[in-house]
Amino acid sequence: MGAEQQARVLVTGGAGFIGRRLVAALLKLGAGVTVADKQQPSQPGIRSVVGDLRDPSVAAQAVSPGTDVIVHLAAVTSVLRSLEDPVGTYQTNVDVTATLLELARTQGVGTFILASTNAVVGDVGQAVITEQHPTRPLTPYGGTKAAGEMLLSCYSAAYGIAGSALRFSNVYGPGMEAKDSFVPRLMRAARDGHGVQVYGDGTQIRDLVHVDDVVAGILLAWRTGYRGPLILGAGESVTVNDIILAARAVTGAPIPVETVPAKPGEMPAVIVDISAARALGYEPAHDLKSGLATVWPEFAPPAAADGKAAQ
Ligand SMILES: NC(=O)c1ccc[n+]([C@@H]2O[C@H](COP(=O)([O-])OP(=O)(O)OC[C@H]3O[C@@H](n4cnc5c(N)ncnc54)[C@H](O)[C@@H]3O)[C@@H](O)[C@H]2O)c1
Incomplete structure (x- = not known):
C-alpha cells in the first residue's frame, strides 16, 4: 500500500522478540523504520536510537519530526519482575508511555499502537475474555x-x-531463543533430551498466538485506524497438555513431564474472544502444530531440523 511505503514508523522495543518480527514486516512493506531500544537492534536499513526510554532525551530523539506511527512495544514484560519491582515497572510501562504520547501529540503523530495484555482484566475464572470486560x-x-x-x-x-x-x-514463534516461557522450554527439552515441569495436572487453558499473526494484527490496526482495546489471540483454546502433545509431534522427542504443585495465582484458564479483531479482517494463519513447526528449527540439532520435523 502506498501510504505504508511512505510512512515513518517508530517501533519501541524493536530489538525484542515481537519487535524484530514487526520491523522485518515493516521493512518489507517499504516503510521507514526507527527502532528505539535499550539493546542494539541487529537489522540493517533502520534508524536506531539505542538507550533507555525512561530518559526523556532518548524518547525525544526516538520521535523524530515526521513520525507517522508509533508502535510501543518496549516494556517490563515479565509478571514476576513486575512483582519484584513495581516502581521500576511503573516507570517503564506508564511513565514512558505518557512521555511518548505527549511527544506524539506535540509532533503530530497520527497513530499510536500500544502493546497490551489480557492480564488487564485479571482473574475471570473460566469466562471468555472480551474487550468489554472491566479491567x-x-x-x-x-x-x-x-x-x-x-x-x-x-x-x-x-x-x-x-x-x-x-x-x-501468549505470543510464540521464531526468535524465542532468549525467552524462558513454556514453548522455548519445551523446545530446549526436546533438543537436550530433558523433560519439562508442569504445574498441576496440565489442564490449564491457554491461548497461544503466533508472532506473525500478532504482526498482521498490528498492521491491520494501523491500516484500519482502529481505536480502543482489541484482543489479538489465536482464538483456539488449548490445554498445557495439548501444547506438550503438539511439541512432541513436531519435534519427535518424548519430552517427559514432571508434575509439580500449581503456583499460587496461576490462572486456571485464559480463553479469549477474537471476534472484534476478526470483524476488522484479522484471521490467524497458524494453528498450534503449524506454529510450533516454525519454532523448532531454531532449537533443533541441524540433522533433526533438516529431516523429519513434523510427523
Ligand atoms: N510476548 C508475549 O507473549 C506478550 C504477551 C502480551 C503482551 N506483550 C507485550 O508485547 C510487547 C513486546 O513483547 P516481547 O515479547 O517482544 O518482549 P521483549 O522483552 O522480547 O522485548 C521488549 C524490548 O523492549 C526493550 N525495552 C524494555 N524496556 C526498555 C526501556 N526502558 N527503554 C528502551 N527499551 C526497553 C527491551 O530491550 C526489549 O528489546 C511488550 O510490551 C509486552 O508487554 C507480549
Missing part, C-alpha cells in the same frame, strides 16, 4: 498496562490520535 489487574504488570491503556484512551479522545491497545495472548 481489574492483579499484578503491577497488568496494572501498568491498564494505566497505559487509560492514557492512550484520553490522548485518542482529546487530541485525535488513532490509539489502539492491542491485547496479545
